[in-house]
Structure formats: structure tokens, C-alpha cells
Amino acid sequence: MIPMPSHPSMPPVSAEAAGVLPSGIGEVFAYGFDRPGLIPLWVGEGDRPTPDFIGEAAGRALRDGATFYTRQLGIPALREALAEYVARLYGGAADPGGFFVTVGGMHAFQIAVRIAAEPGDEIVIPTPAWPNFFGAIAAQGACTVAVPMQFDAAAGWSLDIARIAAAVTPRTRAIVLNSPSNPTGWTATPEDYAAVLAIARNHDLWIIADEIYGRFSFDPAHAELGRAPSIRDVWEAEDRDRVLFVQTFSKNWAMTGWRVGWLEGPPALGRIVDGLILYATSGVATFLQHAAATAIRDGEDLVRRQVAQAREGRRILTEGLGGLPGVDLPPPPGAFYAFPKVNHEPDSRALALRLVDEANVGVAPGTAFGPGGEGFLRLCFARSADDLHEAVRRLSPALSTPAGR
Amino acid sequence: MIPMPSHPSMPPVSAEAAGVLPSGIGEVFAYGFDRPGLIPLWVGEGDRPTPDFIGEAAGRALRDGATFYTRQLGIPALREALAEYVARLYGGAADPGGFFVTVGGMHAFQIAVRIAAEPGDEIVIPTPAWPNFFGAIAAQGACTVAVPMQFDAAAGWSLDIARIAAAVTPRTRAIVLNSPSNPTGWTATPEDYAAVLAIARNHDLWIIADEIYGRFSFDPAHAELGRAPSIRDVWEAEDRDRVLFVQTFSKNWAMTGWRVGWLEGPPALGRIVDGLILYATSGVATFLQHAAATAIRDGEDLVRRQVAQAREGRRILTEGLGGLPGVDLPPPPGAFYAFPKVNHEPDSRALALRLVDEANVGVAPGTAFGPGGEGFLRLCFARSADDLHEAVRRLSPALSTPAGR
Numbered sequence: 001m002i003p004m005p006s007h008p009s010m011p012p013v014s015a016e017a018a019g020v021l022p023s024g025i026g027e028v029f030a031y032g033f034d035r036p037g038l039i040p041l042w043v044g045e046g047d048r049p050t051p052d053f054i055g056e057a058a059g060r061a062l063r064d065g066a067t068f069y070t071r072q073l074g075i076p077a078l079r080e081a082l083a084e085y086v087a088r089l090y091g092g093a094a095d096p097g098g099f100f101v102t103v104g105g106m107h108a109f110q111i112a113v114r115i116a117a118e119p120g121d122e123i124v125i126p127t128p129a130w131p132n133f134f135g136a137i138a139a140q141g142a143c144t145v146a147v148p149m150q151f152d153a154a155a156g157w158s159l160d161i162a163r164i165a166a167a168v169t170p171r172t173r174a175i176v177l178n179s180p181s182n183p184t185g186w187t188a189t190p191e192d193y194a195a196v197l198a199i200a201r202n203h204d205l206w207i208i209a210d211e212i213y214g215r216f217s218f219d220p221a222h223a224e225l226g227r228a229p230s231i232r233d234v235w236e237a238e239d240r241d242r243v244l245f246v247q248t249f250s251k252n253w254a255m256t257g258w259r260v261g262w263l264e265g266p267p268a269l270g271r272i273v274d275g276l277i278l279y280a281t282s283g284v285a286t287f288l289q290h291a292a293a294t295a296i297r298d299g300e301d302l303v304r305r306q307v308a309q310a311r312e313g314r315r316i317l318t319e320g321l322g323g324l325p326g327v328d329l330p331p332p333p334g335a336f337y338a339f340p341k342v343n344h345e346p347d348s349r350a351l352a353l354r355l356v357d358e359a360n361v362g363v364a365p366g367t368a369f370g371p372g373g374e375g376f377l378r379l380c381f382a383r384s385a386d387d388l389h390e391a392v393r394r395l396s397p398a399l400s401t402p403a404g405r
Numbered sequence: 406m407i408p409m410p411s412h413p414s415m416p417p418v419s420a421e422a423a424g425v426l427p428s429g430i431g432e433v434f435a436y437g438f439d440r441p442g443l444i445p446l447w448v449g450e451g452d453r454p455t456p457d458f459i460g461e462a463a464g465r466a467l468r469d470g471a472t473f474y475t476r477q478l479g480i481p482a483l484r485e486a487l488a489e490y491v492a493r494l495y496g497g498a499a500d501p502g503g504f505f506v507t508v509g510g511m512h513a514f515q516i517a518v519r520i521a522a523e524p525g526d527e528i529v530i531p532t533p534a535w536p537n538f539f540g541a542i543a544a545q546g547a548c549t550v551a552v553p554m555q556f557d558a559a560a561g562w563s564l565d566i567a568r569i570a571a572a573v574t575p576r577t578r579a580i581v582l583n584s585p586s587n588p589t590g591w592t593a594t595p596e597d598y599a600a601v602l603a604i605a606r607n608h609d610l611w612i613i614a615d616e617i618y619g620r621f622s623f624d625p626a627h628a629e630l631g632r633a634p635s636i637r638d639v640w641e642a643e644d645r646d647r648v649l650f651v652q653t654f655s656k657n658w659a660m661t662g663w664r665v666g667w668l669e670g671p672p673a674l675g676r677i678v679d680g681l682i683l684y685a686t687s688g689v690a691t692f693l694q695h696a697a698a699t700a701i702r703d704g705e706d707l708v709r710r711q712v713a714q715a716r717e718g719r720r721i722l723t724e725g726l727g728g729l730p731g732v733d734l735p736p737p738p739g740a741f742y743a744f745p746k747v748n749h750e751p752d753s754r755a756l757a758l759r760l761v762d763e764a765n766v767g768v769a770p771g772t773a774f775g776p777g778g779e780g781f782l783r784l785c786f787a788r789s790a791d792d793l794h795e796a797v798r799r800l801s802p803a804l805s806t807p808a809g810r
Contacts, residue, residue, distance in 0.1 A: 007673050009643035011578070011609045014523045020680030049470030059464040065454030067662045103508055103664075103686040110685050118419045119524060119546070135684035141524070173416070204416045238414035257472045258690050259508075268412050275425030279540035280515050281508040281686060285663050285693070 016119075021135045024368025027349070032356035039391045041379040042352075042362040044182060044337070045256040046309070047387060051302055054253065057294035061287035070286045072277040073270060074101030074262070081293045082262055090232045097267035101289060103281050105212055105248030105261040110136045111276050112244040112263060116174040116206040117142040123208075124167045125176040126159055128183055128339070128369035128376065130210075133176055145172070148372035149186065151341065153328035157186035161195040168203050175200060178210035180217060180228050183339045183369050183378040185332020187217060193231045197239050207231065207243045213335035215252050215303055216310055228334050241266045251336075251382075252303045253295040260284055260292045306382070310336040313381030313388050320392030321379075324400050336382040339366070342399060346375050359394040421524075426540045429773025432754070437761035444796045446784040447757075447767040449587060449742070450661040451714070452792060456707055459658065462699035466692035475691045477682040478675060479506025479667070486698045487667055495637045502672035506694060508686050510617055510653030510666040515541045516681050517649040517668060521579040521611040522547040528613075529572045530581040531564055533588055533744070533774030533781070535615075538581055550577070553777035554591065556746065558733035562591035566600040573608050580605060583615035585622060585633050588744045588774050588783040590737020592622060598636045602644050612636065612648045618740035620657050620708055621715055633739050646671045656741075656787075657708045658700040665689055665697045711787070715741040718786030718793050725797030726784075729805050741787040744771070747804060751780045764799040 023029075025042055032038055073079070078101055083094040102108040109132070117123055119141030125133055127146040137144045147167050150158045164175065177196055179188035188196075200207050209231050217228035231243060248261035263273065277283060295302075314331065317338040322329035329340040345351045348365035355361050355377075366376030381388060428434075430447055437443055478484070483506055488499040507513040514537070522528055524546030530538055532551040542549045552572050555563045569580065582601055584593035593601075605612050614636050622633035636648060653666035668678065682688060700707075719736065722743040727734035734745040750756045753770040760766055760782075771781030786793060 007646050007671060010646040010671055010673065011521070011605075011611050013520050013674075013677060014526075014578075016523065017520045017677045017681065020677050020684070022676075022680070023683060043474060045474055050467075050472040052468075055464075055467040055472070058467060059460075062455075062460040062463060063457075067455040067460070067660065069448060069450055069661050106683075106687045107685060114544075115418050115422045116416070118421065121419075132684055132687075135680065139519075139681060139684045173419075200416075206416050241412050241415040255472065256474050257692075259686060259688065266412060266415055268415065269418075271427075272418060272422045272425050275427070275540065276422065276544060278428060278511075279425070279537055279544045280512060281664060282511045282537075283664065287662075288690070 016139055016141050019138060021138050023135070024131050025364045028352045028356065028362065028365060031353055032362050035356065035360055038356070038360045038362055039387050039394070040362040041381070041383070041391060042364045044380055044382070045250070046254055046306070046382040047384055048254060050254050050258070053298060054255065054291050054295045058287050058291035061290035066286040066290060068286070070283050072274045072283045074099065074284065075286055075289045078289045078293045081296050085296050086264070089227055090230055095267055097270060098264055100263045100265070100270070100273045100277070101284050102261045102263055102277070103284060104259040105210070105246050105250060106132055106136070107281065108246035108248070108261045108263040109133065109208065109210070111273060112206070112208045112246055113137055113140050113142065114276055115244065115269065115272065116208070120171065121173045122169060122171045123174045123176060124164060124172055126164065127371045128366065128373035129176070129178060130182045131368045131370070134370060146371040149184070151372070153341070154330060156330040156332070157181070157184045159186070159188070159192055161192065164196065165199050168199065168205070172203060172205060174206035174208050176208045176210065177231070180213040180334025182213065182335050183337045183364070183373070185335045185337060185339065187219065187228050187334040190229050190234045193229065194234045197231065197235060200242055201239065205242070209243050209245045211245060212248055212251055215307055216336050217334045218311055218314060218331070219333050249292050249295060252306060253299050254302065254306065255292070255295065258288060258292070260288055310382050312385055313383055314338070316385060316388040316392060317379060317381045320389070321395065321399065324396060327399055336380060338379045338381055339376050341376050348374055348377055352377060355395065355398055358398040361391050361394055421544055421546050424543060426543050428540070429536045430769045433757045433761065433767065433770060436758055437767050440761065440765055443761070443765045443767055444792055444799070445767040446788070446796060447769045449785055449787070450655070451659055451711070451787040452789055453659060455659050455663070458703060459660065459696050459700045463692050463696035466695035471691040471695060473691070475688050477679045477688045479504065479689065480691055480694045483694045483698045486701050490701050491669070494632055495635055500672055502675060503669055505668045505670070505675070505678045505682070506689050507666045507668055507682070508689060509664040510615070510651050510655060511537055511541070512686065513651035513653070513666045513668040514538065514613065514615070516678060517611070517613045517651055518542055518545050518547065519681055520649065520674065520677065521613070525576065526578045527574060527576045528579045528581060529569060529577055531569065532776045533771065533778035534581070534583060535587045536773045536775070539775060551776040554589070556777070558746070559735060561735035561737070562586070562589045564591070564593070564597055566597065569601065570604050573604065573610070577608060577610060579611040579613050581613045581615065582636070585618040585739025587618065587740050588742045588769070588778070590740045590742060590744065592624070592633050592739040595634050595639045598634065599639045602636065602640060605647055606644065610647070614648050614650045616650060617653055617656055620712055621741050622739045623716055623719060623736070624738050654697050654700060657711060658704050659707065659711065660697070660700065663693060663697070665693055715787050717790055718788055719743070721790060721793040721797060722784060722786045725794070726800065726804065729801060732804055741785060743784045743786055744781050746781050748780070753779055753782055757782060760800065760803055763803040766796050766800055
């Protein structure tokens, strides 16, 4: 119990509450968010609002009176649409009973952590990684065990499976595997997945698979599939029951602000997930779920446009910034972030603050992404080509010149 | 760690997940929810969808592109509207910085528990009480200490402050005070509030004040205020910093399915609540918040209609059921539930199941509400007079006749 010293009349707050992690992106965001004309590449969302056909589906459901309490795990129409989508994209069959609708991908990850870990338990995560992983694990009282990945200025990022295996202890309960990765774009190979599955099987661990950026794969070898490799491509029958997928409508369907996502796992977890949702959020508004079902059913053209825009954005940033002196930027194979290493400025927090002032561009400092992130910056390229060309134009002198010279 | 024995390939789940409480209303609901013509009085919501002026505000915000990520604590327009509402209804000033928008009142309560309690800590609750209190506390690994209230067939329910004081131990972190109470309708007096505040002050405890049904007060003495007494009526300056209010748009504004509520507390908690929301739900959709602001700003006529309907519903149920032989039903002073005691059927679970078969009416068994609830039933009267007259007609023979006779 930690007292709040500035308020002598306030009772103490729990250790988990007192220890809640600040967002590593928040400081830069607070510093720059109100600058006129700033180009915001610091968060993971595009620049266009949700297409009308999705909003109109929400409006229709509202007018039809879909405003009452609903099932914690999601309306059957959406759970069936999710199963069909997964079966179509990954092949094979999917059971709607294994799909649980959540308040965004973040909520899906939080539930996954609550299923897997008790206070003091450990969760292994290759880093750099999405900072909210660390925050949700800490808020549960559990511990993140970060396993830094390897960076090569030419070949990009790679995962050393032996280091994952070495990080497992008797307190380990889960491995988080985010591929394509936010922030690095690293994309797991089938061999990576098979190796992680073997570790999980040997130690009775959950795998929390974040394949949220799975549609954003720029490897020509994946073009026909329309997605990056998935852990589904290599699992054996019993492995299905140790994988929890966290997913969201945010990225593919331009619905970041809607807060609708899903958790996929063994249908036998339904009773537990039902309770964890009942006593937290009590479900997602029915009219939002109808809109989400419309998005996933009628949104393939939208997804293709989103991926095409990101592909062009990736080209602009990697060509524009990758050639600057002292900047290493191997093209990311997936997701929608450039993650350049700026060799002459190892303090990425200071650099991100300086770029607000000197370039009026908002970027996320690599420190936000945990061990291995220092020295890097994250820039979202899921935006219009015009914005990104202008960002390159503004960033080039600031990134080329070491601070203070 | 509890293994899931039916799935040998599934890794173990955390103790909190494995111990998630089933909903005490769920069994009866599952038994009867698909019966044609059943009158559903088991959950706490009305029979009319959200009025159009609220849904239209959401539609406008959607069309205006309010579909991006937003602030965790809520948009300023809503936080200001909440502060104005509270200042208007309760008198005095309110700081928008102390209002935190949540995914419904349930989420507000969960955050309050996470602020106050660590695993193993105790939270004192007068019972019978809303079952989700127990569920959220258990999911946090904390312990509910139930303090049964007193029932008198003529005078109704009362709270013995000495029993609250006696329940406090060194592990106690909070007292939950729900007034008007779901399910009993009991309404705290200013003296009750002052006494609980004194206990909290002496032992450095949080008070989690659930005044969600505050507008639903049927005591003529409260008619002019338009609300039940509140803990705000009696607190001293420093007490403000130990009270966390959980609130919701669900009841007053007929928005149960929207999942929008709020937590009110010391503004100094903002940083902590921001993190607890960021790593759980990451906020509430902006377009829903615009609709909520419209509801609270333009919805006073709606609230008055809702309260008037409940007042008529209360008359129908208390007159219709209160006079049955063996049934004790003192009129509840607040909230929108009848909570009759059925003296010839002490097994309320069996009775609730039987009423589905014999009366085609859905009620909640008193056992769902914790110690002191056995022998009672909860019936929601926030419905049309026609439905409630018909429910009385159907229930009267079934409630008058002891089972099997």
C-alpha cells in the first residue's frame, strides 16, 4: 500500500494502482499535440475516419433499438462473422464458440494476461514491443521478462529462439508473440512459430499471439495469401488450446476509436472469459457489434486499400529517411511503422522532443518500446502520401544534423 | 494455478480466472430466456430503447468522423457536462478533473476496486447487494466481507452501523455503500452516511459510493430535490478525497446497452485512472461520449419520465404482490426493484425456476444478492404498466401456493 503523500486525506492506493506505468509515448505527445500543423506519426492510426458503410450500420442498429444489455461474449452474428473471416483467411474451420468480443485489442490482451498470470508470474516478450503489453502486465501485478531481439542495419530484426528458451523460468506462464511486430515490422517465419510452440508445449505455457498487423505484410511471397505467416500455419492439434489470439477492428477497418476487438482461444475458456468481461465492462454495445460485423463481412476492399496505402507510405519513408547519413532503416517486412536507428543521437527521447520543435513532426521514442529500443524512433506510415512526403522533407535536415551542431 | 482438467493440452489458468464467480441470476435466465411471452423482470433495465435524440447525437458524431483514438479519461465536453450535472443536482461546485469516463458503471466499480484493494484485502459491503460487486472483488483477488442488513416486514430494510464498524479489520480497504440499494431499495439517511464517513476516516478507508439509483427516490420528502440523500450532503472537506463514486448512463437515460458510465473521485487520481484505463479498454468511443453529453444536457425530461414510470410500476407490484398471503413486500423507498419475501418458499432459486414454468415471468432469486437474500425475489418494475399488471396476474396464484400443494 502506497500512500499518496500530496493528499494527506486520501486513503492509500493499491501497489498495482500506484505502480501504473506512464505511457512512453505520452510525454512527447503532451509536448507536441497542440502544435499547429504538426504531422502526427506517433500513434498507430491512419488519417482517415471510419468509412461511412460501417458508421451507417451502427446508425441502423441504433434506430432499430439495439440499445439493451447483451451477451458478455458478443452477439452470435459477430462471433460467426469472426469465425468465417478466420476460416477464410487462414484456411480450415473455426468455431464461433472460441471468439470473444472485447473492448478493443487492448482489452483482449488484458483478459489474456488475467487468464494466464497471477501476481508475481512472468510473461516473456521479445522487445522492442508495444508498450501497452508492459503496462497491462504490470497492472496485473505480473512481470515482463524482456528478450531483446537482434538488429542488423542491412537485414533488419531477428529473433534468437535460444534466448526465448533461456528466459523461461518456473514462474513463466506465457510468451507474447507479436508478428508482424509493432514497432519493428519484424515478421515471424513458420520456423520461428514452430520453435516457440515447442517451448510452450515443453513448459506448459500460454502463447499470446498478437497478429493484429497480419494483413500488413509487404513480402511479395505473402501477396497471394493476403497475410503474413501465422502460428496457425504450423500448429499441431493440441497447440490450438494453448494459443490466445488478441485482435482488433482498429487497424484493418480504420476503427481505432470504436474500441472493438476480440480474443480467440479454446472454446472451453468461454465461461471464464464471460465472467472476466461481466465484472469489468459487461460487454460491447450491440449496435457497435452490428457495425463490426458489417466491417468484417463487407470490408475486404477497404482492407486492400488500407494495405496499399501503407505499402506506399512504407516506400516513401524508407526511401526518404533510409538514405540519410547516419540513419539505418531496413525496410520493415510488415505492420505500418518505420523504425529507424539514428546513430548520431542515442537519446531517442531527447530526439523525439527535438523533432517536435525542429520539424513539427510527432514521432515515438524507441525507449517507449522496452529493451533494445533506445536509439530508434517509430513513425507510423498508415497515412496519406502527401503527409509522408512533407514529413520526410521536414525530418531530413533535423535527422541528418547531430543535436547542437 | 488451477489446471482445466477437461482439456489436458490447455495450460493452467490463474486462480483469479479459475475462481471467476458465476452470475447468480444467470441460471434462471438461461432456464427461461427463450420462453415465448415471458415477462423479463430479472435484469435491471426498462423495456424501451434509448430515445432517438441520444442515438442521433451518436450518428452525427460518427458522420463528423469522431472515430479516432481519444483521451483515456474522456473528452473534455463530457467531463464538463458531468461536473455541471453533479453541481446542479447536488449543489456546490464540481471539478471536471475528478470525472473519469468508463465503460459503464461496472467498469467504474472495477477501477475503484483496483485502486483500493490488493489481493487478500477486504471490502465491506452491506447485503443483500448487487452480485457484480462480489464478482469484481473476487476477480481482483480481494475478499468481500458481507454485513447482512435487517429486514422488518413492516418497516423494510435498515443498516446497523455497529455491524459495519465491527466488520472492519486491518485488511479492510473500502466500504461499498449502494443507496438507493439494488436489490432492496433501502435508502441511506444523512445519519447513515455521516456514520460511515466517520468509520472510513478513523480507519483510512475508501468509500465506494454507488448512487446510481439516486434519481429513483419515492419518498415525498425528496421530491423537491429530485434525488435521494447523498453522501455529499454530509461530508466534510477532507472526506471528498476518500469517496469514489461509481455512476452510469444506463438507468437514468435508458442506455443500459451503451456501456458508458463514470468514476468520480479526487482529481489527483487522474494519472492512475488514466493508466488503469489505458491498459484495459483505452477509453470510450468519442461518438458515444458525444451522445452521453447530449443525454445528460438535454435529458432531464427523460429522467422525469423514467422516474414517473418506475413510481407507477412500484405501485402496481407492491399493491399487487404485497397483499398476497405469506408475502412480505414493504414498499421500497428507492431504486426500481420489488424485493418480496415469500415466507412459504425459503428456496428462492427453486422458486425463481418454478415461476418461469408456472407464471412465465423471469425474476432473480434472492440468493444471487449474497447473505440475507435467501427467501426473497427481485423483480424490476422499470417497465410498462401493462407488462407489470400482467406479471402480477400471472404471479399471484404461483406465489400464493406453496410448491407441490
